[in-house]
Structure formats: structure tokens, C-alpha cells
Amino acid sequence: MPELPEVETTRLGILPHIHYKNVSHVTIRQGKLRWPVPEDLSQTLSDLTVLNITRRAKYLLLHFSTGVLLIHLGMSGSLRFLTSFSPPKKHDHIDIQFTDGSALRYHDPRRFGSILWFAGAPEHHPLLQKLGPEPLENHFNTDYLYNKLKTQSRSIKLAIMDNSVVVGVGNIYANESLFRSKILPTRVANKVTKKECALLVQTIKMVLQQAIALGGSTLRDFVDSNGQAGYFQQTYKVYGRKNQTCFDCGHLIEEIKLGQRASFFCPICQK
DNA sequence: CTTTGCACCTGTTGGC
DNA sequence: TGCCAACAGGTGCAAA
Secondary structure: OOOOOHHHHHHHHHHHOOOOOOEEEEEEEEOOOOOOOOOOOOHHHHOOOOOOEEEEOEEEEEOOOEEEEEOOOOOOOOOEEEOOOOOOOOOEEEEEEEEEOOOOEEEEOOOOOOOEOOOOOOOHHHHHOOOOOOOHHHHOOOHHHHHHHOOOOHHHHHHOOOOOOOOOOHHHHHHHHHHHHOOOOOHHHHHHHHHHHHHHHHHHHHHHHHHHHHHHHOOOOEOOOOOOOOOOOOOOOOOOOOOEEEEOOOOOOOEEEOEEEEEEEEEEEEE
């Protein structure tokens, strides 16, 4: 479920609720996530204060004085803040409880997410070390992307979804960004011109920023919600629109597989 | 080194 | 209506 905008919206949604709170206990009901949740996490976190929450790629980083908790939501993960205890439902795997009786609850049906402890600076964690630039930061720019792509023979869609090129561009936003940049997802990366790189960079930033802004304004809240922490259902220009008409030219949207992922495009608008 | 494809899970959807 | 295969917004890693 979560693409970068949802992760960022989650960060903004839970930060005010758990900032400077003290952990009293961690309850692990299901520790078999992508990697095992450390069994001694409760001992590790007890009595520590949440100093901050930051984000690197799609990892949320909960900062404590002795280290950092990495939380990844995978395909189906979500976090909710509980003001007081409520009985866990199916797939509510982890509670990080605070001394005031509130808690942060991790829910993840598919269990592709992860919760890892790292006693050090996050930039030194092996999973974060090889990551490319953040899409919304200045280091992700035309020259950087053009230079990165010029040696690559794979498709442009695979390239922009590769975390070592740029982080945070998932399947939806890869499809949407390429449509808005008028580039076919199958185009070989080193055939993307510098001008197109400029447009693509600008588009990726815009699409992600818009989605974050939209998430912030339409997401109900992360507090005690009864249903899922609901994400805004966007209307996409190509994603999921196979055989529907292109909004720009009226031609039918096509679907192919690239790297086992669904790829949607307009054969007229995109070259 | 680059590139491909698998693995990890459960819930939902679409075709028959 | 029911059943079952295919598929789902991620990503690290082994293998080619």
C-alpha cells in the first residue's frame, strides 16, 4: 500500500502524538515480519524517549538516545496512534506503549514490512547506506539523473524504480511520472535525453509533492480510527486504467509487464 | 559490474 | 453463486 507520500503522511500524522513520549513496554504479538522483530525490543526501548521521527526513502526512523528504530511498512503496513488501550484486531502485530497509557500500533496483513533496531547513526545502517538521493532534495536533479542513466541499458521505468538511482518512486508514481513526462516506460534509460531528464525530475518531484499535500489534507487521522488508516483514493492518469481512454488524446491505455510489475501507458502521448 | 527473477505473506479480484 | 488462480502500491538478495 504505502508509497512515499503515504509514508511521509504517516510520519507527519504520528509525530505530534509520540514526540517526547517515554516507552514503557513493547508488545510483540507477531514478530515474523520480513526480518524477525528483535525479541528484546521491549528491554531495548523501555524508559527511552522518542526524540524525533524522520524518514529515509520509505523507512521511518524513530530516534532515541541510544539508537534508532527503523520501521518499513512494506506493501500493506500501517501505523496508528492509540490514546488508550484497545483490544488488538487481526494483524495488529506490534504495540509500542508509552508511560501515559497511549501506544503506537503496527498493523500489517502481508508482513512484508520490518521493524529493526540499530544502535548507531541511521546513515550507517546497511539497509540505508546504498540508497540514492531523496527525490524531493536538490541533489536529485537533471544533471545527476542524466549522468546516472547514460550508462544504463535497462528500461527507464526500471531505472527510476531502483533505489540506488532515486528512492521513493514506487510502481504507481513511476507510471504516473512517465506519462506526465511523455516517455514510454519501455524506453532504454540511456536514450532519455537531457531535456527529458529535466522534465522527468521536475515531474517526479511535483507528483510526489502533490500527493503528500493531498494526503495531508484528506487523510482523516492516525488516532483511534476504527477502520484502516485511510489513504486518499487518487484518480490516476494511467495507473490501473488499462483499456480506458487517455484523458489527453482519447486513445486506449495499454498495460504490459516490466520486471514483473504492471506498467500502464498511452501509446500515443508517450514516445 | 549489471540485470533478472524469486522470496516473503494474506486479502481481494476476476474469469470460468 | 462458488471456486481458484492471478495479482496487489516493496525490496533485498541470490543467481545468471
